[in-house]
Amino acid sequence: MPYGPHTDADRERMLATIGVASVDALFEDIPAAVRSAGIRLPAPEPELVLTTRLSQLAGRNRTDLASFLGAGVYRHHIPAVVDAMLQRGEWYTAYTPYQPEISQGTLQAIWEYQSLIAGLTGLPVVSASHYDGATSTAEAALMTIRATGRTRVLVSRAIHRHYRDVTRTYLASGGHVLDELPTLPDGTTDLAALERALADPAQPVAGVILGQPNAFGLLEPMADAARLAHAAGARFVAVIEPVSLAVLASPGEIGADIAAGEGQPLGIPPQFGGPYLGILAASDDLVRQIPGRLVGRTRDLDGRRAFVMTLRAREQDIRRDRAASNICTNQALCALAATVYLSTMGPHGLRDVAAGGAAAARRLEAALAAVGAPRIHAAPYLNEFAVHVADAPRVHAALLERGVLGGLVLRDWYPDDPALADALLVCATEVTTDEEIARFAGALREVLA
Amino acid sequence: MPYGPHTDADRERMLATIGVASVDALFEDIPAAVRSAGIRLPAPEPELVLTTRLSQLAGRNRTDLASFLGAGVYRHHIPAVVDAMLQRGEWYTAYTPYQPEISQGTLQAIWEYQSLIAGLTGLPVVSASHYDGATSTAEAALMTIRATGRTRVLVSRAIHRHYRDVTRTYLASGGHVLDELPTLPDGTTDLAALERALADPAQPVAGVILGQPNAFGLLEPMADAARLAHAAGARFVAVIEPVSLAVLASPGEIGADIAAGEGQPLGIPPQFGGPYLGILAASDDLVRQIPGRLVGRTRDLDGRRAFVMTLRAREQDIRRDRAASNICTNQALCALAATVYLSTMGPHGLRDVAAGGAAAARRLEAALAAVGAPRIHAAPYLNEFAVHVADAPRVHAALLERGVLGGLVLRDWYPDDPALADALLVCATEVTTDEEIARFAGALREVLA
Amino acid sequence: MSLEVEQTIAAARVLIPLRDRGEEGSLGARNAVGPVLQPTLAETSTPGRRTDQVPHPPADALDGIPAAHRRAAPPALPELNEPGVVRHFVALSKLNYSVDGGFYPLGSCTMKHNPKVNEWAARLPGFAGLHPLAPDALAQGTLELMWELQGMLAEISGMDAVTLQPAAGAHGELTGILVIRAYHEARGDHDRTEVIVPDSSHGTNPATASMAGYRTVTIPSAPDGGVDLDALKAALSPRTAAVMLTNPSTLGLFERRIVELLDAVHAAGALAYMDGANMNAILGRFQPGAAGFDVMHYNLHKTFSTPHGGGGPGAGPVAVRAHLAPYLPTPLVVREADGRFRLERDGERPGSIGRVRAYQGNAGVLVRAYTYIRAHGGSGLRTVSDDAVLAANYLRARVEGAYEVPYPGPCKHEFVATARLLKEATGVRTLDVAKRLIDHGFHPPTIYFPLIVEECLLIEPTETETLEDLDAFADALIEVAREAREHPELLHEAPVTAPVRRLDEATAARHPELRWRGMTGAETPCPQ
Amino acid sequence: MSLEVEQTIAAARVLIPLRDRGEEGSLGARNAVGPVLQPTLAETSTPGRRTDQVPHPPADALDGIPAAHRRAAPPALPELNEPGVVRHFVALSKLNYSVDGGFYPLGSCTMKHNPKVNEWAARLPGFAGLHPLAPDALAQGTLELMWELQGMLAEISGMDAVTLQPAAGAHGELTGILVIRAYHEARGDHDRTEVIVPDSSHGTNPATASMAGYRTVTIPSAPDGGVDLDALKAALSPRTAAVMLTNPSTLGLFERRIVELLDAVHAAGALAYMDGANMNAILGRFQPGAAGFDVMHYNLHKTFSTPHGGGGPGAGPVAVRAHLAPYLPTPLVVREADGRFRLERDGERPGSIGRVRAYQGNAGVLVRAYTYIRAHGGSGLRTVSDDAVLAANYLRARVEGAYEVPYPGPCKHEFVATARLLKEATGVRTLDVAKRLIDHGFHPPTIYFPLIVEECLLIEPTETETLEDLDAFADALIEVAREAREHPELLHEAPVTAPVRRLDEATAARHPELRWRGMTGAETPCPQ
Ligand SMILES: Cc1ncc(COP(=O)(O)O)c(C=O)c1O
Numbered sequence A, B: 001m002p003y004g005p006h007t008d009a010d011r012e013r014m015l016a017t018i019g020v021a022s023v024d025a026l027f028e029d030i031p032a033a034v035r036s037a038g039i040r041l042p043a044p045e046p047e048l049v050l051t052t053r054l055s056q057l058a059g060r061n062r063t064d065l066a067s068f069l070g071a072g073v074y075r076h077h078i079p080a081v082v083d084a085m086l087q088r089g090e091w092y093t094a095y096t097p098y099q100p101e102i103s104q105g106t107l108q109a110i111w112e113y114q115s116l117i118a119g120l121t122g123l124p125v126v127s128a129s130h131y132d133g134a135t136s137t138a139e140a141a142l143m144t145i146r147a148t149g150r151t152r153v154l155v156s157r158a159i160h161r162h163y164r165d166v167t168r169t170y171l172a173s174g175g176h177v178l179d180e181l182p183t184l185p186d187g188t189t190d191l192a193a194l195e196r197a198l199a200d201p202a203q204p205v206a207g208v209i210l211g212q213p214n215a216f217g218l219l220e221p222m223a224d225a226a227r228l229a230h231a232a233g234a235r236f237v238a239v240i241e242p243v244s245l246a247v248l249a250s251p252g253e254i255g256a257d258i259a260a261g262e263g264q265p266l267g268i269p270p271q272f273g274g275p276y277l278g279i280l281a282a283s284d285d286l287v288r289q290i291p292g293r294l295v296g297r298t299r300d301l302d303g304r305r306a307f308v309m310t311l312r313a314r315e316q317d318i319r320r321d322r323a324a325s326n327i328c329t330n331q332a333l334c335a336l337a338a339t340v341y342l343s344t345m346g347p348h349g350l351r352d353v354a355a356g357g358a359a360a361a362r363r364l365e366a367a368l369a370a371v372g373a374p375r376i377h378a379a380p381y382l383n384e385f386a387v388h389v390a391d392a393p394r395v396h397a398a399l400l401e402r403g404v405l406g407g408l409v410l411r412d413w414y415p416d417d418p419a420l421a422d423a424l425l426v427c428a429t430e431v432t433t434d435e436e437i438a439r440f441a442g443a444l445r446e447v448l449a
Numbered sequence C, D: 001m002s003l004e005v006e007q008t009i010a011a012a013r014v015l016i017p018l019r020d021r022g023e024e025g026s027l028g029a030r031n032a033v034g035p036v037l038q039p040t041l042a043e044t045s046t047p048g049r050r051t052d053q054v055p056h057p058p059a060d061a062l063d064g065i066p067a068a069h070r071r072a073a074p075p076a077l078p079e080l081n082e083p084g085v086v087r088h089f090v091a092l093s094k095l096n097y098s099v100d101g102g103f104y105p106l107g108s109c110t111m112k113h114n115p116k117v118n119e120w121a122a123r124l125p126g127f128a129g130l131h132p133l134a135p136d137a138l139a140q141g142t143l144e145l146m147w148e149l150q151g152m153l154a155e156i157s158g159m160d161a162v163t164l165q166p167a168a169g170a171h172g173e174l175t176g177i178l179v180i181r182a183y184h185e186a187r188g189d190h191d192r193t194e195v196i197v198p199d200s201s202h203g204t205n206p207a208t209a210s211m212a213g214y215r216t217v218t219i220p221s222a223p224d225g226g227v228d229l230d231a232l233k234a235a236l237s238p239r240t241a242a243v244m245l246t247n248p249s250t251l252g253l254f255e256r257r258i259v260e261l262l263d264a265v266h267a268a269g270a271l272a273y274m275d276g277a278n279m280n281a282i283l284g285r286f287q288p289g290a291a292g293f294d295v296m297h298y299n300l301h302k303t304f305s306t307p308h309g310g311g312g313p314g315a316g317p318v319a320v321r322a323h324l325a326p327y328l329p330t331p332l333v334v335r336e337a338d339g340r341f342r343l344e345r346d347g348e349r350p351g352s353i354g355r356v357r358a359y360q361g362n363a364g365v366l367v368r369a370y371t372y373i374r375a376h377g378g379s380g381l382r383t384v385s386d387d388a389v390l391a392a393n394y395l396r397a398r399v400e401g402a403y404e405v406p407y408p409g410p411c412k413h414e415f416v417a418t419a420r421l422l423k424e425a426t427g428v429r430t431l432d433v434a435k436r437l438i439d440h441g442f443h444p445p446t447i448y449f450p451l452i453v454e455e456c457l458l459i460e461p462t463e464t465e466t467l468e469d470l471d472a473f474a475d476a477l478i479e480v481a482r483e484a485r486e487h488p489e490l491l492h493e494a495p496v497t498a499p500v501r502r503l504d505e506a507t508a509a510r511h512p513e514l515r516w517r518g519m520t521g522a523e524t525p526c527p528q
C-alpha cells in the first residue's frame, strides 16, 4: 500500500475492536454472486518506476513547435508566483468550504475572484466557477430560459464550435431549441438575420449569444446585438475571452445580461483540455438564476469580517431536483489561479498582455500576407484571425513537419462553409516571438512554393 | 523595480518625513570622489523575457546521457514529497532561528536532522550542517587538532581529491600539516604506512582520515585504522557516504570519533556542485569542539517542549576571534531536504536504495568486464569501482559521443599514479537501469574495438 | 497552562487589534505566525504598484481596434507588487483546514491523502504545455495515458467503455443520463420520462435528472438503510428511463439486495445507473458492470486521490456496458492497429450524444488519477478499500456508545451517527458538536446529510489516516459528547479557537455582498 | 472581542491539551488551523510503515559485502508513510515566521522578498540535474550563466575578477583573507601576521582572521560610529596583512572617511578587505573596487535575494582587483575564443590558493542571484538600494522619538536604536521589547548586535516592504515603548501569542539534549 499507514498489527487491533475475524467479514454484505475476485491491472509501481514512466509519457508529447494555435485556449506567460501559491497544500488539499470557520482562506479567495471578474466584466454577480467556457456558455443559455420562461436560444455561428455543440447537448436534453445565426462575409454575425429571428412571434427568443472576440478572432457589434435582443425581451449573453477585457468594452458596458467564457488564459496551462475555468457573470437581477456557488461577505459573532457560501437554496444539495443546476464540484483551484494571476498582473499588466498579443498578431498578419496568406475577413480583430491558404489541411501538415503548428484548419469546424474551406485560424499572444513568426512565414513560403 | 512596492508618491511621503529633498541627499555620506555614477549591466527584463532566457540556458546543459559518473555526487531517486515540503515559504524564506518562539519549525527540523544523522552514523553530536562534504572534512581535521593540541593530520590518498585539497587549504592557513597515506594495490589505504606515520615521535598525529567507501568505491578496514589511531592518541575521522550507512557498519560501530561527509545523496539534486550538505557528527566528548550550530531540546515557561540553538559560545557571533569556526550561514534547507528524505525512506527504504545500487553495480561490473574493461582493485566495493581501459581519456570522450557519460577519468585526480593512468571510476545507483548498462557496454565495445 | 496565563494572553490580545485599511478594527487580532484575517485585495491595492511580467508593447499596439470596441477605463483590478501578492495568498491559505494539515473525516467526500508525486506528474511540461487541439501526432504521450486510463477504469468497474470527458461527478451523471436517454431513443422507446432516485441519494442525482429533462421520482429507504424494494418495484413503470443508485449509499451501506434490485429495474425496461462516487469502499470487491449496472460515473477526485482543490477541479469519467458505448460523448481515445493513439473524429460514432464540454477532459486531473492507479495496481486498490472500510468500522465501533449509530453494521467506507438523543438530553445539536470538534483540532464530519437522518453526522475516515489519528478523533468525539452533558455552553460557543467564530449567514443571504464595490476602475491610466 | 469571550477561549483551550505519544501533555493546546507543537519524528514512527519509493533489490544484492563491513542493525530512522511525512513537515512549517508571512526587519540580514521565479529557475531540470564533474561540453548553460555572473559581480563591485565558489559570506571572508595571505607571500612579505578589525565588525570577521592563522587586532569605533581613524593608524604596522571593514558598517553607517582610511591601509603595505554583506545599501552608488578596496565578498543570500532557507544555503562570491586575481581559488569559469565556456584546468593558475570547497560553487544559489540581477538590470539595482536606504531612514525618523537613535543620520540600509533609556526608566530590556513585538505580529529586529551599543536594536526594513507595513511596524514599536511605561508586565510576559513562550535556554546549554535518544535502531529487520 503506497500511502496507507496500516501495518498488520494495526489491522488486527481494529478487527478486534470491531469484533470480526477478518476484513472479508466486512464485505459479506456484498452478495456472493456479485462479489469480485479482484481486478486485473498492472502491478503496483514504486515511485521511482512511476516517475520514469510518466517522464517518458510526457516526453512523447511535442510541445516544442512554434505554435500559432489558439481557438479558445491560449499560450500566455504564467507568472511563477501563480503556481508557487497553488502548490500550498492548504489550497489544493482542502474541500468545498462547508465549515466557514476553518475555511476563510478559500472563501475569501473565491470572493476576491468574484470581485476581480466583476471588475473585468462589469457585471456584478459572478459564480465561483464552472467546468469550462463551453459549459458556462450552456449554463448561461439555460439561465436565459429560466429568466424569460421562453425556450429558444440563438447562438452565432461565429462561436467556438465546441461551445455550440455543448450548448446544444445541454439544451436538447431539456427539450429546448438552439438556433444558429449566420455570419456576414466580413466574419461577424449577421445582425439582420438576428433581427428577423427575434421577430418571429411563434418562437419567442430567451437568449442571444455572441462572442467577443468571436471564433474568428473578430470584434462583433455587441452593443447593437444586445439592443436588438433586449428590444425583443430576450437576454443577451456575451461569450468573452478574459484577457481581451483589459482593452475591450466590457459586457457591462455593451449591455450584456450575462458573460460566459473560458478563464484558461488567466494563468492556467493548456494541459490538453483542462482543468480550466468556466467564467459566468450576470447582472444583479439574475442573482437567483445563476448556477454554482456564490460567496458572500458577512460578520462573525464577534463582529469580525468573514466570508461564507450564500444563496445556497439554488444548489443541488439543498434544492435537489429543483436546483438551478446539478453542479457541485467546480474549478475552485483554477479560480484561485486566475485570482493570483489577475492580482499579479493588475490592470496595466493585463493590458500589456492584451496589447502585446495584438501587436504580435499584426506582425504575424503582415508576415503571412507577404508570403501569400492574406487575411480572410475584413472586420477588426484583436490577436487571432483567419488566413487563406490553398489546400489548408495539406499546408497545415507540411508546416508541422517544419516545426510549426500553423493554427487550426477551419474546415474542421466549418465543414460546410465554402468560404472557410481553405483557411487557417492563427493567433499570437505576448509570448509569440519575432523569431517564431519568421519561422512560420519561412515555412509557409516553402510549403506554398 | 520588479519587486519593490514604492510609487513616487510613497517616496515623496518618506522623504518628507525624513526631511530631505531627494534620495541623493541620503547618499551624501559617500565622498564625492568615490561615488559611483551607476553600473553597466544589461537592461532589466520582465519575467517573460527572463524565463525564456533561463529555459534556454538550462536547455544548453545536457543531462540526458546515460550517466555512470559519481565521484562524490550521486544520482538518486528524490521522492516528490521532498521538494513539495521544501517549497513552502515558511521554510525557505525564514532566517536562522534566533527568535525561538516563532521559529520552532526550523528548530525542531534541525533537531530531527541531528537525531537522524545520529541514528545513521551512530555518533551522538551532529552539527546543524556545513557547506559540503569537503569543508566538513576540513572542519573535522581542525577538530582533531583542537582536541589533541597536535598539529599534524594524516589523510588517505584514497579520499576524494577535492576533500584533500580543501583540507589542505584549511590546514595550511593555520600552519598545520596534512600528510597523505599511500594505498595498497587492492585500492585500500596502507595501514602499515599508517602505523609507521603514527609512530613518529617527532610529529605526533592529531587525526587520521579515511573514507568509507573510499574514493575508489572500496571498503576500507576502518575499525583497524581507528584502533591504530587511538593507540597513538590520535582521533579518527571517517568520511562517509550517508546512503551506504543503511548497510555498512556505522562510524560509531567502527570506533570513529568524527564522521564527515557529503549529504547530497539524501534527497538533494546534483545542480552542478551545490548547494549540498556537509555532514559532521562526533562523539559526546567532542561536543564543545564541534563547529556550527547545535539545536537542543528544552521547555518554555509553561512547560511545553521546545527547541533552541544551544552551546552558542562556540560560535563566531559570541566568541568572535576565539570561535570554533567562522561558519555562520550554513546549509539548513539542505538539511531539511535530508530530513524529509530520510523520514520518507525510513531504514528499510534507505537499505533498498543502497542495496539496489550495489546490485546494479554488480551487473555493471559484469557487463563492462565482458566487453574488456575489468575491475582494477581487489577490495570489496559497494556501488562504485574503477575499471581498466586503455587510453582512458580518449575512451571517455568517445563514449560521450555515444550518449554515455562513462564516469570519471581517474588520471585527472591521480596524475602521478601509473596504476590509475588508464582507469575509469564508474558508479551505479538504484536509478541505473539495465538499458543504460547495456548502452554503456555496447558503446564501450564499439570504442574499444 | 494556567488560567491566569491564558487571561494574560487574552488581555494582551485585546490590546493589539489588526489595522485594516478598509473596515477599521474588524479583522480581529494580530499574530506573528498564526492565522490572521486579511484585508481584501482591493483594500491592499495601491495605484502604481506592480511587478513587470511582460514587455511593454509598442504604443500603437491597439491602433487597429476601433474606439467603439475599446473599454472606457482600465478594468477594476487591484495593483500589487509580487511580495504583496505572496503575503496575501500565503496569509489566506493559513486560514484553511486541509488534508495536508489534518484528519478530514468529511463523509461522502473521501478526503484521503493527495500524493505529492501526482502533483509533480501533472506539472511535467510535456503534459501541462500541450494544446487541446494539438494534432494527434503531437499528443501521443497524453493520448496513451488516457487510453490506458480508459481501460483501467473499465476494468475496475467491470464495464466495457469509458469516457474521460466529464469534469466532475455531477457532470458525469448528466453525461450518463443523456447516454441512457439516447439509448432509449435509439430503440424507439420514447415514453420514458422518469428517473427513480432513492431519498438517500446525493443531491446531484435528482438535480441531474431534472437538468436532463426527466421527472424525478423519489422512493423511500427501508429501515435498514437500503432501498425500499417494494417501493421501488411500485415506482418502476414503462415511464421509467433509469434508476440512479448511489452504492454504497450516502449512509455508507452497500445495497444488499442489489441482485434483486437490478433484476427489477431491467425487467421494467429501465437502465440502472450507479453513482460511483463511493467506489473507495469497494475497489476490487464489487464491479458494478459485472454485477449488472448499465452505467456509472467515477469521482476521480475522491477514489483516486486527485485533490479537491477547495471545491474543484475534479473529473467524473463515465463507464458503460457495451450496449451503451455507441452513445458516449465524443471524442474517445482510440488506439490504431499500428499502436498509435488518436482522438475519435467528428461523426465517427454517429450515435454519440455529442459533446458535454470543450475538448477532451480535465487531462491534468487524469494524469494524477493515472499516477495513483499505477502506484497501486489491482492489489493495492483492493487494499485501499479494505483499509478504508476497516477504518470506518473501527471508528464506528469506537463512537457507538457516545452517539447513536442508526444502521446495523458492517458499514462500508463511511457511517452515519446521530446526536438525536444528545439533543434531547442537552439541547446540543449536531451543528454544535461539529463546531466543538474544531476546537478539538479536527475538521468536522459532514453534517445534516443525508437529509433522511435527523441530526446526523456522516463520518468517512479513508484509508490513509493512522490508527493514532482515528483514535484521537474518536476520543474527541466521545469527549465532546461528555462536554455536551457537563458544559453545554462550550458547544454553543464553539468554535472559539478558529480564526472566526460562527457567522451571520442570515444577513449574508438577505443582503448579498458578493464582490468588492469600492473599485470601479483602475485608479491610474495605463502607462503607454 | 470582549474579555469574557477571551476567557471562554482560554477556558476552552485548557480543556483540550494535545496528546503526545512521547511526553504526555507537554505540547500545549490543540488547534484546527493554527500552529500546533508537534511530536518528533521518532515519536511518530510506527514499525512497518512506509511508502515504497524504489524497487526492492534482489535478495543477494549485498552478498558481495563482507560481514565485517556490514552494520549490525538497521539504522535508527523513523518509519512513516507519506501522509505522515507531509503532516509532520507542514505542521512544523506553520510554527515558523518567514518573509512570505510578514515583515522581517532583522538587521544585518537583508530579509527582502524572495522572488518566486528564482525558485522556478533553480529547479529547471537542465540546471538541477547537472553533475558537477560533467565535462564542459555538457555544462555550457550553467557555465555561461556563471561566467556572466562573474562579470556582473565584477561590474557591481568595480573589481576585476570574481570567484563564485564560496558557499557563504564567512566562507568568502576566509577565501579573501587566504588570497591576501597568498599575495603577501608571493611578494616575499612574510611578516604580516595581523588583521585589523573594528569592534563594530561582524563576528565572522575576527573568526575568519583567526581561522586563517592571523592575530586579530581590534580597534574601537569613533563616537560617530565610524572607524576611529587615529586608532587605526596607530594599529597599522608592517605586521598588518589586512584591514577588514564592514561597509556600510553593522551600525548601518557608510564609512565617511573611506578615502583617507584606504590611503592609510595601503600606505602601511596592507590590503583593504571589504565585507560586502551590506551591499544592499549602496548598489550603483559605491563600487568598492573603484574606490580602492582590494578584495570583498558578497552575500548573495542578502543582496541578491536568494532565500535564507532557515539558516542557509547562501553563496559568498569574492571579488578582487587585478593584482589579487592570480590567487583566487580554482576553478574559475573562462570563456574560450570560440565562445565556448569551460572550467579552469588543474594547475592553469599556479598562484591559486587552491580549493575552498568541492566542485565549483553553490550553483543552485547562483542561478537565483543571476535571475535576480537580470530582472533588475543596473538601473533596477540602484533603485533597490535607493529604496532600501529610503525605507531605513523613514523608519528611523518615525521611531526616533520613542527610542534613542545613537548615531546621526542619514543611515544606509539599516539603523541602530536603543532601549537604554527605556530600561533605565522602566526596567524593560531590549529583549522584552523584541518579544513584545512578536505579540504585535512582527519578527523582532536583530538585538544586542553590534555588541558595542548597549540594549540595541538593529533595524533593516529592506526595499520590498510597503509603506503601510513600515508604518505598522513603526506604530508597533512606538506602542511597545508606551506599553513599557504603562504595562511593563506585558513586555516581561511576552510573547504570549506565539506557539511557545520564552524558553529555558540555560538548561538547554547545561544539559544538552541534541538528539532523540529513544531509538537505537529500526525496530523491525529489513524485509528481504
Ligand atoms: C455520492 C455523490 N454523488 C455525486 C457527487 C457529485 O460529484 P461532484 O461533486 O464531483 O460533481 C458527490 C460529491 O459531492 C457524491 O458524494
Ligand SMILES: Cc1ncc(COP(=O)(O)O)c(C=O)c1O
Pocket (backbone or CB within 6 Å): B327, B328, B329, D108, D109, D168, D169, D170, D171, D202, D204, D246, D250, D275, D277, D278, D299, D314, D316
Ligand atoms: C556583515 C556581515 N558579514 C558577514 C556575514 C557572514 O555571512 P554568512 O552568514 O553568509 O556566512 C554576515 C551575515 O550574517 C554579515 O551580516
